[in-house]
Amino acid sequence: MSSTTSQQTIDVARVRQDFPIFSRPLPNGADLVFLDNASSAQKPQQVIQKEVDCYERYYANAHRGIYQFGVAIDEELEGSRAKVQRFISAAEPEEIIFTSGTTMSINLVAYGWGRKFVKPDDEILINEMEHHANLVPWQQLAKETGAKLNFIPLTDDYRLDLSQLDDVLTKRTKIVALTSMSNVVGTINDVSHVAARAKSAGAITVVDAAQSAARSATNVQSTGVDFLAFSGHKIYGPTGVGVLYGRRERLEEMDPFLTGGGMIDRVFRDHSTWAELPAKFEAGTPQIAQAIALGAAIDYVSSCGMNAIQTHEVQLLKHATASLAEVLGLKIYGPDQSHKGAIVSFTVDGAHPQDIASLVDRKGVAVRQGHHCTMPLHDLMGVSSTVRASFGMYNSEADVDVLVDALHYARKRLRLT
Amino acid sequence: MFPLQSMTIDELIEQFESLEDWEEQCDYLIDIGFDLPKLPDEHKIEPNKVHGCQSNVWLVANTSDGDSPVVEIQAESDAMIVNGLIAVLLAAYSGRTPQEILDTDIKAIFARLGLDRHLSPARRNGLFGMVKKIRSIAEQAA
Numbered sequence: 184m185s186s187t188t189s190q191q192t193i194d195v196a197r198v199r200q201d202f203p204i205f206s207r208p209l210p211n212g213a214d215l216v217f218l219d220n221a222s223s224a225q226k227p228q229q230v231i232q233k234e235v236d237c238y239e240r241y242y243a244n245a246h247r248g249i250y251q252f253g254v255a256i257d258e259e260l261e262g263s264r265a266k267v268q269r270f271i272s273a274a275e276p277e278e279i280i281f282t283s284g285t286t287m288s289i290n291l292v293a294y295g296w297g298r299k300f301v302k303p304d305d306e307i308l309i310n311e312m313e314h315h316a317n318l319v320p321w322q323q324l325a326k327e328t329g330a331k332l333n334f335i336p337l338t339d340d341y342r343l344d345l346s347q348l349d350d351v352l353t354k355r356t357k358i359v360a361l362t363s364m365s366n367v368v369g370t371i372n373d374v375s376h377v378a379a380r381a382k383s384a385g386a387i388t389v390v391d392a393a394q395s396a397a398r399s400a401t402n403v404q405s406t407g408v409d410f411l412a413f414s415g416h417k418i419y420g421p422t423g424v425g426v427l428y429g430r431r432e433r434l435e436e437m438d439p440f441l442t443g444g445g446m447i448d449r450v451f452r453d454h455s456t457w458a459e460l461p462a463k464f465e466a467g468t469p470q471i472a473q474a475i476a477l478g479a480a481i482d483y484v485s486s487c488g489m490n491a492i493q494t495h496e497v498q499l500l501k502h503a504t505a506s507l508a509e510v511l512g513l514k515i516y517g518p519d520q521s522h523k524g525a526i527v528s529f530t531v532d533g534a535h536p537q538d539i540a541s542l543v544d545r546k547g548v549a550v551r552q553g554h555h556c557t558m559p560l561h562d563l564m565g566v567s568s569t570v571r572a573s574f575g576m577y578n579s580e581a582d583v584d585v586l587v588d589a590l591h592y593a594r595k596r597l598r599l600t
Numbered sequence: 601m602f603p604l605q606s607m608t609i610d611e612l613i614e615q616f617e618s619l620e621d622w623e624e625q626c627d628y629l630i631d632i633g634f635d636l637p638k639l640p641d642e643h644k645i646e647p648n649k650v651h652g653c654q655s656n657v658w659l660v661a662n663t664s665d666g667d668s669p670v671v672e673i674q675a676e677s678d679a680m681i682v683n684g685l686i687a688v689l690l691a692a693y694s695g696r697t698p699q700e701i702l703d704t705d706i707k708a709i710f711a712r713l714g715l716d717r718h719l720s721p722a723r724r725n726g727l728f729g730m731v732k733k734i735r736s737i738a739e740q741a742a
């Protein structure tokens with residue numbers, strides 16, 4: 184992937200050559216069929232090398248060195264911030280805060296903005312498809328401020344029922360928090376619509392883009408959101424780093440969450456004043472090498488083209504949906520393909536998801552089983568766990584076929600006929 | 601394969617050691633899981649659930665009357681590999697006196713079966729959740 188021009192389609196064979204993980208077979212000789220991308224994605228050589236280069240060639244702490252040698256690290260780090268800014272179409276690089284991940288980003292909003300502006304009897308609007316990372320922080324905020332949690336009802340196929348938005352979005356709503364894509368049923372939510380409605384009700388919108396950031400183009404300005412969070416490790420980047428985007432106005436008005444070095448303007452004996460954005464929210468030594476390598480991940484997916492990645496995954500989803508239907512007793516949860524991305528959660532009649540996941544693992548297929556950090560959603564679905572196959576840019580239709588064969592094998596092994 | 605109820609833990613370990621690799625051993629767990637006596641539905645209630653398991657596991661125990669009472673354990677999961685693990689636990693514990701249960705070095709048994717290496721941390725947690733429940737039943741009966 185040396186070219187920087189966007190391509191129309193994904194050449195899977197070529198892409199896979201960029202990912203060292205696929206160059207070796209598993210210990211049992213099978214090829215790795217990695218279908219746990221919603222959890223975390225594999226890393227291309229370009230990302231790995233970027234992090235290695237940082238440590239081998241120009242590593243120092245950020246923002247501190249007057250020495251010549253320290254200039255490179257700041258240039259790289261701020262260069263990476265600018266890449267993130269362009270990647271999500273933010274107005275300015277100062278609106279990009281490096282965090283440890285989506286979870287940290289959402290907590291930062293819940294503490295920094297929520298604790299300051301949410302008052303007793305205010306309302307926070309969430310819904311039951313959210314990952315616990317975009318649910319529990321709001322429960323805690325509600326508990327501590329005396330605010331009330333409201334829920335946008337879900338349709339029978341696990342989409343937001345926006346026809347009922349008027350009933351739950353009120354004058355008292357301060358925060359609307361929603362995911363742009365469900366990590367379980369794959370539902371793609373109409374973030375622009377919700378953000379516009381929230382704005383006219385006087386509420387801010389917080390978007391969990393952990394899944395969508397790797398799967399389609401993100402534009403924080405055209406969608407009109409106030410905050411947006413995602414994780415580096417799910418977009419083929421390093422672990423330990425994530426992003427919080429905040430509109431300048433919001434970031435200016437909120438309080439810092441972590442305090443300490445790097446985020447202050449002036450410290451007196453008994454009080455302090457805060458640094459300008461983005462430093463105000465980046466206390467302590469940042470995730471330097473990871474944030475720099477995140478820039479390489481963004482370069483990588485951008486050079487492949489987010490539209491090409493999306494098209495490729497839609498194709499995979501189509502093939503997966505059709506092929507999985509051949510497996511007896513298999514039930515896919517979620518909306519039809521036109522409303523979702525390439526994340527497929529399912530159950531197989533008569534088989535526990537745990538047994539299914541263990542047995543397909545024998546064929547080299549890595550899928551996740553469990554509640555996928557969405558217990559309320561599973562309560563709605565009426566099952567305590569599901570099997571989840573989630574696709575990435577390096578997956579092929581052949582991977583889907585291996586999964587389907589492995590599922591037939593698992594059913595047989597579990598004596599299902 | 602002999603009927604499970606009559607299999608001792610030593611016989612089970614021997615059977616396990618004769619198998620080629622973990623895949624075969626796992627198949628064996630599935631098979632003894634299928635042979636595990638079903639727990640009557642009336643026992644599949646919240647108070648009998650074992651905590652720490654990713655699947656549902658229900659476990660009940662009865663202590664017999666008499667001079668040297670033994671603990672009879674029945675358990676079932678909705679996951680088949682877990683049923684195999686339950687079968688292992690029953691071979692180790694069921695029909696023993698409370699003191700025998702408390703004296704059993706279950707970690708050594710798991711190690712001989714290779715379960716310490718082959719089970720994921722989540723599964724190991726679930727397994728030790730069952731061990732904990734059985735031991736607390738034995739403590740009450742001792």
Ligand SMILES: Cc1ncc(COP(=O)(O)O)c(C=O)c1O
Nearest residue numbers: 284285286314316366391393414
């Ligand atoms: C939709 C969604 N939100 C939030 C998270 C949490 O991300 P992280 O663990 O990187 O903080 C995840 C990942 O598991 C996710 O899928």
